[in-house]
Amino acid sequence: MGLTISFYxxxxVSAYWNGAATYYRGIIKELARRGHRxxxxxxxxxxxxxxxxxxxxxxxxxxxxxxxxxxxxSRAVQAGRNADIMVKASGVGVFDDWLDAAVLDARRADGLAVFWDVDAPATLDRMRDNPNDPFRPLVPKYDAVFTYGGGDPVVNAYTEFGAKLCVPVYNAVDPDTHHAVPPDPKFTADLGFLGNRLPDREARVEEFFLKAAALASERTCILGGSGWGDKPMPGNVNYIGxxxxxxxxxxNCTPLAVLNISRESMARYGFSPATRVFEAAGAAACLITDHWVGLELFLEPGEEVLVARNGEEVAEHLRALTPERARAIGQAAQRRVLSEHTYAHRAAQVETLLTTGELAAGKIGGGKMRATA
Known part of the structure; x- marks a missing residue:
């Protein structure tokens, strides 16, 4: 008995200025494989x-x-209102406040409304900073909040705002999509970083990537992502848009190593591995990441990932890295994520929450869930 899900x-279909696309695709594809529509x-x-x-x-x-x-x-909400579950994600980008409330009003009497926060640290900080934030009174009205990550700090914070249930559903790897491929000469470099220019990431990119590139000036670096065109960069950085x-x-497979840089809010809360972490690990890339609490739940520092607390440490890792060690770290990371952190694992978690947990039993939703064949 599969569930019908309306997801806003x-x-x-587009990852352009939309870092959550990979996450959405991985989870939704695996939910479909489990029979949900x-x-x-x-x-x-x-x-x-x-x-x-x-x-x-x-x-x-x-x-x-x-x-x-x-x-x-309005038409989109009306079209999706008969689903078993209506999901409103954060950061739709247009009419978010209206959608947050409209999904609650439109859900079926025996259906569920889930808020799926793909940037929980930013949402929580916004609500803390503004007592009149329109989402604050809506939090307790949702049957559950799923988050992109954040661990206990995010769960506790959402609970303080009245969430009935808050569960992290972490990023993962889709092995069909992210896997090892032959190197591509256009991405040749010693260090690669891929990420869009965002306000709460820019200072950390300056520290962990641009400063590291300047310190390791003998190494070549490549930067991918939108918005960096007018950013001053060291001469050994190739910006490719x-x-x-x-x-x-x-x-991920071409440079000697690739870099993950968390957004400031996610690093502060911890337990928030970016999609890029799993994309790189799935491709058996050697990953260097900034430090954040909870990393060891996903990859073992020193063996499956290299960890840096500042640009100096990124440069040190880069100088010391050999192709043999990079290959060993990447292969170890790939084994780990394929065994524990695929979107098939995450979809099974979501299905359990929606069909056999408190939500399905009506303890939170207020009525027995009815799945549609």
Whole structure:
């Protein structure tokens, strides 16, 4: 008995200015494999439809692109209201406040409304800073909050805001999508970093990547992602702009090492591995990451990942790294994530929450869940 799920998010078909795309795809594809039917509603906004990296809609989800207008949003909510579960993700990008409330109003009497926060640290900080934030009174009205990560700090914070249930559903790897491929000469470098320019990441990119590049000036570095075109950079950094998801494997497999840099808020809360961590590990890349609490739950420092607390330590790792050690670290990371951290693991967790846990029993949702055949 599969569930029907209406999912309101930023975009499933385009990763352009949309770092959550890989996460959405991994979880939704695996939910479909388990027999659940997902309709993904996304706005026609930020030129994402012009930069689709999925040229055709997937066969494991129905995609509905709606106009980024009040009328378009209203039609999308009405179209999805008969699902067993209505999911509102954070960061849709247009009419978020309206959608947060509309999904609650539209859910079936015997259905569930889930808020899926793909940037919980930012949401929580925003609510703490603004007592009048419109999402604050809505938190207790959702049947559950799922988060992209954050561990106990995020769970405890959401509980303080009245969440009935808060469960981290961590990033993972999709082995069908992220795996080892032959190197691509256009990505040749000693160190690669892939990430869009965002306000709470920029200072950390300056420290962990640009400073490290300047210190290890004898090494070549490559930077991919949107928004960095006017950023001053050391001469050994090659900026290549937006990298489509089809090239992520080659980007991860070509440099000697790739770098993960957490956004400031996620590093502060901890327990928030970025999608890039699992993409790189799935491709057997040697990963250097900034330090954050909880890392060892996902990868073993020193053996499956290299950890740096500042740009100096990134440069030290880079200088000491040999191709043989890089290969050993990457292969160890790949073994770990394939055994413990795939989206199949995450989808099984979500299914359990929705079909056999407190939600399904009606202890939170207020009525016995009815799955649709």
């Amino acid at each position: 998010g930023s975009s499933l 997902v309709t993904f509603y996304e706005p026609d906004a930020y030129d994402r439809q012009k930069h689709r990296d999925m040229k055709e809609d997937p066969d494991w989800a129905e995609v509905v692109v709606y106009e980024a207008t009040p009328e378009g949003v 937006h990298v489509y998801t089809a090239d992520h494997n080659a980007f």
